[in-house]
Amino acid sequence: MSRSAEPLMSLSGIRKVFGSNTVLKGIDLDLYGGECLGLVGDNAAGKSTLSKVMSGAYIPDGGEIRLGGEVVHIAGPGEARRHRIEMVYQDLSLCDTIDVAGNLFLGRELSRGGVLRKTEMLQKGRQMLDALDIRIPDMRAKVAMLSGGQRQSIAIARAASFAPRVLLLDEPTSALAVAEVEAVLALINRVKAQGVAVVLVTHRLQDLFRVCDRIAFMYEGNKVAERRMEDTNLDEIVKLIVGGNRQEAAALDRMGAGS
Numbered sequence: 001m002s003r004s005a006e007p008l009m010s011l012s013g014i015r016k017v018f019g020s021n022t023v024l025k026g027i028d029l030d031l032y033g034g035e036c037l038g039l040v041g042d043n044a045a046g047k048s049t050l051s052k053v054m055s056g057a058y059i060p061d062g063g064e065i066r067l068g069g070e071v072v073h074i075a076g077p078g079e080a081r082r083h084r085i086e087m088v089y090q091d092l093s094l095c096d097t098i099d100v101a102g103n104l105f106l107g108r109e110l111s112r113g114g115v116l117r118k119t120e121m122l123q124k125g126r127q128m129l130d131a132l133d134i135r136i137p138d139m140r141a142k143v144a145m146l147s148g149g150q151r152q153s154i155a156i157a158r159a160a161s162f163a164p165r166v167l168l169l170d171e172p173t174s175a176l177a178v179a180e181v182e183a184v185l186a187l188i189n190r191v192k193a194q195g196v197a198v199v200l201v202t203h204r205l206q207d208l209f210r211v212c213d214r215i216a217f218m219y220e221g222n223k224v225a226e227r228r229m230e231d232t233n234l235d236e237i238v239k240l241i242v243g244g245n246r247q248e249a250a251a252l253d254r255m256g257a258g259s
């Protein structure tokens, strides 16, 4: 699937300040449906903060967010969900002591008259996993018993079941074994193929080439470069992450974006 003609989500001039620390210094970024954007940068560059602004976990101190061209104020994660923006955090927010189906319906359990409709949750849960070709044999298995890759897949399937237009993934493969990384990357590609705008925050540069169409580079709170995958290579990516684009970052700061 090719990317949407217009951005699904556009950020312009996004700023975030914590005390005396300006963590985001005026970020412009467009997200397109059917495209995966890699968000990379050294530690403390501002990647997680920017993701949290997009997911409603943080309210920006400046700038504008547009969804489908309309300016929106995302006042919290609940509102982000209403706007069909989902984020899967590194801790996955799963409940270890309940089963796969229970986790897929966490917080929106199917019930009637106060009684859980477990059979229906098992069936619908299975459909959710099948739709993304996720293979987990036992829907009744406690999530604590599953592998890291299976847990990550469940968290992504749960997010995907809200029919997001934007899906933010924070380091989804960082703790996984090789085969599991493959499965999760394949899953990301399937979600992308459904027309979702996927954002992948990662330090694993090899993953970028497997799922991303474009990369945005963060450096000390600025977006210092963007590259389409076909126009870059590992060398350049490493340089842009480690050094930022120092001249460009300095210029942005001089222009006042860094204040």
Ligand SMILES: Nc1ncnc2c1ncn2[C@@H]1O[C@H](COP(=O)(O)OP(=O)(O)OP(=O)(O)O)[C@@H](O)[C@H]1O
Residues within 6 Å of the ligand: 018, 021, 023, 041, 042, 043, 044, 045, 046, 047, 048, 049, 050
């Ligand atoms: N809630 C907060 N309160 C104060 N400072 C914060 C908060 N969240 C993040 N920061 C600061 O913002 C800066 C950017 O952090 P952020 O987590 O966004 O970076 P990152 O690029 O995701 O880094 P990493 O790759 O290490 O996770 C850091 O200096 C961090 O200490």
